[in-house]
Amino acid sequence: MDLTYQEAIEFLYSREAFGWKLGLERIAEILRRLNDPQKAFQSIVVGGTNGKGSTAAMLESIFRQTSKRVGLFTSPHLYDVRERIRIDGQKVDADAFCAAINRLAPILVEYESTFFEAITALAFYSFRQAGVQIAILEVGLGGRLDATNVVTPEVSVITDIGWDHTQHLGNTLEEIAREKAGIIKPQRPCTIGRLKPVARSVVENICRERGSELIEADKICCVSRLAMAAHSSRFVCDCDLGLHAAIELPLGGAHQVANSLLASATACSFCRANGFPTEQQIVSGLAQVRWPGRFEKVSDDPCTLLDVAHNPGSIDRLCYNLKRYYGHTSILFIFGVLADKDYRSILRSIGRAAEQLFLLPIDHPRALAVEKLHDVCRSMGLSSTVMEDFPQAYRVAATRPVLHQTRTICVTGSHFVVAQTAGYDFKNQTAPLLRKNID
Secondary structure, three states, rough: OOOOOHHHHHHHHHHHHHHHOOOOHHHHHHHHHHHHHHOOEEEEEEOOOHHHHHHHHHHHHHOOOOOOOEEEEEEOOOOOHHHHEEEEEEEEOHHHHHHHHHHHHHHHHHOOOHHHHHHHHHHHHHHHHHHOOOEEOOOOOOOOOHHHHHHHHOEEEOOOOOOOOOHHHHOHHHHHHHHHHHHHOOOOOOOEEEOOOOHHHHHHHHHHHEEEEEEHHHHEEEEEEEEEEEEEEEEEEEEEOOOOEEEEOOOOOHHHHHHHHHHHHHHHHHHHHHHOOOOOOOHHHHHHHOOOOEEEEEEOOOEEOOOOOOHHHHHHHHHHHHHHHHHEEEEEEEEOOEOOOHHHHHHHHHOOOOEEEEOOOOOOOEEEHHHHHHHHHOOOOOOOEOOOHHHHHHHHHHOOOOOOOOOEEEOOOOOHHHHHOOOOOOOOOOOOOOOOOOO
């Protein structure tokens, strides 16, 4: 094909029409037609319910301190689809991205690929073309049948396991854990965060069956001298795999400390077999990690935070941090949610922290209609107001009378809500350039 960049992007989005089709047959055939680009580099696969994006970003930053060329594949994106494919810390070049789509398009059409299969194949192809030597791959959904599971990683990582995407993964924690643990490969180590007992048991059994070493980060890593601020942490990490260092982490919250321990244990495990990264590279990588939309402060007046929390577990952590660091202020939420999320549980958590909610419509087929969301809020006794768009919501949230002297505005509920802040000038409150984002 000979598509322009804009036509190539439109073609990619057209794959949305094929929905979610879990399974490895199509992606395996697509990659075979491309001479299996996923075999051209080493990889680490990161799965779980929450924290997998942050952990992947930490690992990418760590490996970028080495002399190797590093790829990062994550989903979804916030502002630009090319964010999903990063090479040496930069989103893939527009010309290279367009060329890759033109190369892959006929094959993607032939196999009726989904969007996620298409972007996964694009990532692997782009990594090979760029000479990537190690890639950090975030699982899209589940694990066992996710398109990323065609690789044989050096280490598999499972951050945590909770209830999300139950329509695809199962209705019990045991079923969900079995799907997540599908990324564990025979004779390859698996590092895990702190899992609930039933989930841990599933992962342990699968590791035993596959001869995979199980490495539990919270058991082999010890934290001391911990000092946490709203948007950063400092501590000393002692890891049984050979790390003793003072860590400075520019991401806030106890959950990010836990993610950094998991990233450190994973890097140490990788180092045993490959000789890198070093202790100093781990320290430097964690100190330089950047991951937008995770308790990200974008304005001081009024204090404004962006967070892509979108399920009960991540919302619970968000609300805990809001109350801990901003509980002396009036906390206002600009909020929207997808209909397939457990939005009642999410709202119960938000209701314990929020003074007011400003409800934002989401332009996505899976969005919960803002009018229905408003009805649910009222039935739960939550003060909420329907907004037309983000600029209106922010202006109202920034000026409406509140109970305390100061206010904190938190934009959350979905990547698609945070995406609506793209290009927004918070200081002058000028309208953003809205861009399409898909899950």
